Amino acid sequence: MALTLHDTLTRESHPIQPLDGKTLRFYCCGPTVYGPAHIGNFRTFVAQDVFRRVLEMGGLPTLHVRNLTDVDDKTIRDSQKAGQSLTDFTRFWTEKFHADCAALNLLPPHVEPSAVEHIPHQIRMIETLIQRGHAYAAPDGSVYFKVSSYADYGRLSHLEDRELKLGASTSAGAMDSDEYTKDSLADFALWKARRAEDGPNYWPSPWGEGRPGWHLECSAMALEYLGEEFDVHSGGIDLIFPHHENEIAQSCCSTHGKFAHHWFHVTHLMVDGGKMSKSLGNLYTIEDLQKRGYHPSEVRYVLISGHYSAPLSFTVHSLDSARQALQKLAKFDKALQDRGCPAVPARADLAPGPFTDAWETLNHDLNVPGALGAIFGTINKTKPATISADEAIAAHRGLHFMLEAIGVKLPPLIEEGSVEVPADIAELAEKRWQAKQSKDWAASDALRKELEALGWIIKDSKEGYTVIPK
RNA sequence: GGCGAGGUAGCAAAGUGGUAAUGCACUGGUCUGCAAAACCGGUAUGCGCGGGUUCAAUUCCCGCCCUCGCCUCCA
Structure with missing residues (x-):
């Protein structure tokens, strides 16, 4: 079964088939490591992770490249602010990012190249662009890409004649002092000349000391690890313009290839009805949510619960909903284990089985919410206690x-003593048990209500009771 | 102004030219001293608004309203 995926460039869905017939090669724009990534950033990385998993579960090997942006305005600025070397500063945030990725159960990319370690590759690309007449050095030592030299510029974003529209944007960026030496406002920096405020963060180049522009690293590293043409390029929807448009221009003008054949963009996570962003202060990190008692697996569940192409409304409450949904999955799994299924089936044994409709839904443009609906649909009509042993095994492998x-x-079942009960709650629960034993129903019920008001539920059995959070 | 996405039950969110998945929440029943869990059932005559096409539209077409994103370095 081939995955079909919507392509931003053609605005149509296409089956995903590897150009080389063997391995699906894809590049994802990674994080800028100058602070903790927020769950909006992770929505994109999680969607890319699902993309890769679906291909691999479908039997197609992948080559997944995701870069680390560890040299740019923000990393340089904030490392200096922190009084650290750029290397130490970005290493710290890279490690934090990796920890969050692991907590979210993201498969590590096969290659995770660092921009600062590929400056020679970027310089080589600039030299080629200058030789071919697509770039020029400005008097201050910066180098710019000449947008007018590339006829197809704007094909991805459908933004054309951009200069005519300048001024419509409220962004102050265009007036940045950086931009003074450009021939045209549309041109973008390939190499930025050293500035005093960059401190020790500059590298030699044929045009003087400086550092690479942001867009260039992805073109250079994609070329290095995936070649002139590869299957899929992915990122957040806001990267379409200018970042991906610029990547296409740089790559197509410096090689003989067509760069990425398919563009996969993930729409933003919404919070408070709008885009989550640092400047609006409505930004959640994994750590923020963990402090509020949520597990990253619950965050992941929320992030995949909407289709990647549509805005997804995030609320803290949605994590509670995710927790219950995950419990439902875990209970089904437990019921199948009670029928003799192994705790973890061998990977080689996995097959969709009774979940084939969910698998088909998932392969239709990565429809995770639709697939989740189909998964629960199958669960609801599969009764572990009454099906045959073979059916139980097939259901377990399919799940x-x-x-x-x-x-x-799957999370541990909440009933399995995974939650610690505070001493005062335990004491109240014991008092209720005693009241119940002496058949003092009034006192027993009063204590139950009291505990419930405190957020705890008593679950009685013949031998005793357990206390679980509400 | 240009380009793009979205408006489906309390919340979240799929979907389809033939009469609305799923999760959470809520709720009725069985069970239980009462609960919980489990199981059985219920909860959108309706899919932003107005037209049109059609035997049939939430799904196609036209117009409109609202929300959100991008328009130079934001996933």
Whole structure:
């Protein structure tokens, strides 16, 4: 079964088939490591992770490249502010990013190149662009890409004649002092001349000391690890313009290839009805949510619960909903284990089985929410206690096939003593048990209500009771 | 102004030219001293608004309203 995926460039869905017939090669724009990534950033990385998992579960090997932007205005500025070397500063945030990725059950990319370690590659690309007449050095030592030299500029974003529209934007960027030496406002920097405020962060180049522009690193590293043409390029929807447009221009003008054949863009996570952003202060990190008692697996579940192409409304409450949904999955798994299924089925045994409709839905433009609906549909009509042993095994393997495809790890069941009960709650619960034993129903019920008001539920059995959070 | 996405039950969110998945929440029943869990059932005559095409539209077409994103370095 081939995955079909919408392509930003053609605005149509296409089956995903590897250009080389063997391995699906794709590039994802990675994080700028100058602070903690927020869950909006992670929506994109999670969607890319699902993309990769679906291909691999479908039997297609992948080559996944995702860069680290560890040299740019923000990393340089904030490392200096922190009094650290750029290397130490970006290493710290890279490690934090990796920890968050692991917590979210993201598969590590096969290659994770660092921009600062590929400056020679970027310089080589600039030299080629200058030789071919697509770039020029300005008097101050910066180098710019000449947008007018590339006829197809704007094809991805459908933004053309951009200069005519300048002024419509409220951004102050265009007036930045950086931009003074450009021939045209549309031109963008390939190499930025050293500035005093960059401190020790500059590198030698044929045009003087400086550092690479942001857009260039992705073109250079994609070329290095994926070649002149590769299958899919992905990122957040806001990168379409100018970042991806610029990448296309740089790559197509410096090589003989067509660069990425398919563009996969993920729409933003919405919070408070708008885009989550640092400047608006409505930004959540994984750590923020962990402090509020949520597990990253619950965050992942929320992030995949909307289709990647549509805005997804995030609320803290949605994490509670995710927790219950995950419990439902875990309970189904437990019921199948009670029928003799292994805790973790062998990967080689995984097959969609009774979850085939969910698998088909997932392969239709990565429809995770639709697939989740189909998964629960199958669960609701599959009664572990009454089906045959073979059916139980098939259901178990199918469930785990789907969980692997969407990257969901089952949580421990809440009833299994995974939550610590505070001493005062335990004491109240014991008092209620005593009241119940002496058949003092009034006192027993009063204590139950009291505990419930405190957020705890008593679950009685013949031998005793357990206390679980509400 | 240009380009793009979206408006489906309390919340979230799929979907389709043939009469609305799923999760959470809520709720009725069985069970239980009462609960919980489990199981059985219920909860949008309706899919932003107004027209049109059609035997049939939430799904196609036209117009309109609203929300959101991008328009130079934001996933």
